[in-house]
Amino acid sequence: MPIKDEQLDRGMARLLQAGVLISAATMLAGGTLYLLRHGSEVPDYRHFHGVLPTLKQVGGVWSGVLAGRARETIQLGVLLIIATPVMRVAFAVVAFAFERDWLYTAISGVVLSLLLYALCVQ
Amino acid sequence: MNVTSFSALVFAGSLAAGFLGALTGLGGGVVIVPMLTLLFGVDVRYAIGASLISVIATSSGAAAAYVREGYSNVRIGLFLEIATSAGALIGAGLSAHVSTSAIAIIFGVVLLYSALAGSAGREHKNPESAHSRMGEVLRLNGSYPSANGLCSYGVRRVPLGFALMTGAGALSGLLGIGSGALKVLAMDGAMGLPFKVSTTTSNFMIGVTAATSAGVYLSRGYLDPGLAMPVMLGALSGAVLGARVLPKASVPVLRSVFKAVLLALAVEMIYNGCIGRI
Numbered sequence: 001m002p003i004k005d006e007q008l009d010r011g012m013a014r015l016l017q018a019g020v021l022i023s024a025a026t027m028l029a030g031g032t033l034y035l036l037r038h039g040s041e042v043p044d045y046r047h048f049h050g051v052l053p054t055l056k057q058v059g060g061v062w063s064g065v066l067a068g069r070a071r072e073t074i075q076l077g078v079l080l081i082i083a084t085p086v087m088r089v090a091f092a093v094v095a096f097a098f099e100r101d102w103l104y105t106a107i108s109g110v111v112l113s114l115l116l117y118a119l120c121v122q
Numbered sequence: 123m124n125v126t127s128f129s130a131l132v133f134a135g136s137l138a139a140g141f142l143g144a145l146t147g148l149g150g151g152v153v154i155v156p157m158l159t160l161l162f163g164v165d166v167r168y169a170i171g172a173s174l175i176s177v178i179a180t181s182s183g184a185a186a187a188y189v190r191e192g193y194s195n196v197r198i199g200l201f202l203e204i205a206t207s208a209g210a211l212i213g214a215g216l217s218a219h220v221s222t223s224a225i226a227i228i229f230g231v232v233l234l235y236s237a238l239a240g241s242a243g244r245e246h247k248n249p250e251s252a253h254s255r256m257g258e259v260l261r262l263n264g265s266y267p268s269a270n271g272l273c274s275y276g277v278r279r280v281p282l283g284f285a286l287m288t289g290a291g292a293l294s295g296l297l298g299i300g301s302g303a304l305k306v307l308a309m310d311g312a313m314g315l316p317f318k319v320s321t322t323t324s325n326f327m328i329g330v331t332a333a334t335s336a337g338v339y340l341s342r343g344y345l346d347p348g349l350a351m352p353v354m355l356g357a358l359s360g361a362v363l364g365a366r367v368l369p370k371a372s373v374p375v376l377r378s379v380f381k382a383v384l385l386a387l388a389v390e391m392i393y394n395g396c397i398g399r400i
Contacts, residue, residue, distance in 0.1 A: 009196055016182040016329075023179065024358055031129075031351040039126035043348065045164040050343030057341070074347035081178050081354065082336045085329040088182075092200060103260070108200050111330065114207035118214070119337035 015091050019084030023077045030073030037070055086115050125348065132162065132349070133356040140180050140360025143302070144325070145371055146380045150357045151177045151299035151332075152236055155229060156387040159400055164349065166222045166400055170298030171344030172353040174336045177300045179354050180361035181329035193322040195264045198277070198309070202287045206305070206331040209291020214338035217296050226395030229297050233388035236303035237381045256280040257313075266319050275316050283313040295335040300328035 054060030055075050064072025092108040123131075135157050136150065143150030151173045158169035217225070257263055257277035265274040277283075290304035302324050309320035339345055394400045 012196065020179055020183045020358065024355060027351050027355060030347070031355065034348060034351065035126055035129060038348075040124050042123070043125050043128050045158075045162070045168050045346070045349060048165040048167050051346050053343075055345070055347065056343055071347045074351045075345070077354075078175055078345055078347060078350050079340075081175060081182075082333050082340070084182050085178060085333040089200075089203075089330060092196070104197060104200065107204065111200060111203045111207055114204070114211065115330065115334055115337070118207075118211055118334040119340075 011095065012088055012091060015088055016084060019080065019087060023080035023084065025077075026080055027074050027077030030070050030075075030077060033068075033070035034074060082119070086112070086119070089115060128162070129348075129352040132158070133352040135161070136176060136353045136356030137360040140176070140357035141364045142360075142376070142380050142383075143357070144180060144361040144364030145368055145376050146302075146321070150180055150360065151297075152233055152303070152384060153387065154353060154357065155298055156233070156391050158349075158353070159226070160387070160390050160394065166225055167344050168346050168349055170217075170225075171336075171339050171346060172349040173298040174332050174339060175345065175350045176354045176357035177294075177298070177332040178329045178336065179358045181300060181325050181327075181332065183358050183361050183365070193266055193318055194326040195262070195315075195319055195323050196326070197260070197264070198262050198313075198315070199323045199327045201260055201262065202284065202305075202308070203327050203330050205284045205287035206291035206294065206301075206327060207334045209288040209293075210295035210331045210334040211291075211338070213292035213295025213297075214335040215295070216292070218342065220296070222400055223395045223398050225297065226391050226400035228293075229299075230388045230390075230392030230395060232293055232297060232299070232301075232303075233384050233391060237384035237388060254278040254280060264319070266316060273316070275314075275319065277313045277315060279312050279314070283308045286312055291331050291334075294328075294331045295338070298332075298335065298339075300324075300332060302328060 054064055055071065058079060061072050061075045061079060065076050089108055089112045093105055093112055096104040096108055136154060139150035139153040139157065143153065154173040154176060155166070155169045158164040158172065159166050253263070253276035257280055260280070262280070263274070263276045265272045286304060286308035290301035290308065293299065293304065294301040305324035305327060306320045309315045309323060310317050336345070391400070
């Protein structure tokens, strides 16, 4: 059992790292474009307007990325980083089920449902 | 100030915050929100959104290194995440009904608390003695590598730890921070876990808590890409450096440095909240 736990830990670590790297690379790409195109503009974060509706949902972000837009590409990085812990918990559910550790399959299942509720239902 | 210089300055500040946050286990979020609001005049809602994104990234980035080194306890992390995720849903839900001045004041109080709790970190002389029935049923006991080989430990006062974690989650959702200080308090103080296990398991959990809040904030338009980009990339670079340095770091010295920064920011946040400038 300690060996299996160790494998589980290592799998989780690798998953986390991959998610962070992919997200950071996406953000760096979008960020470079953003600075090249909008670098000399004056930012306004003093007043809250809320971001454009297209930046609030996955569909809008994705079509912006396909159109080569800078802000949407950064926002894809944002969505990817949010997805990383979700994937990690999903991985835990599967890995504990493989270990036949039903207590922890259930515990990670509850955490996953709370996360999905926040992301999808709200 | 144009977008390029603004991004460069925010990147540098976030790098420093991420570095100290990872080393002390308190997370960069507690510094990033006050830095953005007080120094750069960013609306607290945008600041909370950007901070949350960096919190997820630094937590996941640093956690990957800690897990491989065998410091964090995945079972304790997952079990307590039930409490923090539920709390985060409550906190993020509340944030729409609370004024920005009130958020600034609550933030300041949490900062004050983080600074004061920052001095309470201690190593337990006999970690194995901290056993409880609940800890055994839930198989929360574990071991970690120390100077004298593998050191095993137990847990106690699980319900108290669980309750504190719900509060930590709610504050995370309301303020856009990882609530590392409260998470460490719950594990190190209440449940009797060794300090390094508490800080790294806290770091490991923070991403899930923050992702829960971020889901709520995304649909409210708090997540601005132009701000999130320098904050996340800066904080992440800092956290990666921090995780590299941690095994060699002198924790007590760093905590007192961080504590002084937190105290100053706390006073500023409370003052600005009270006069209605935030």
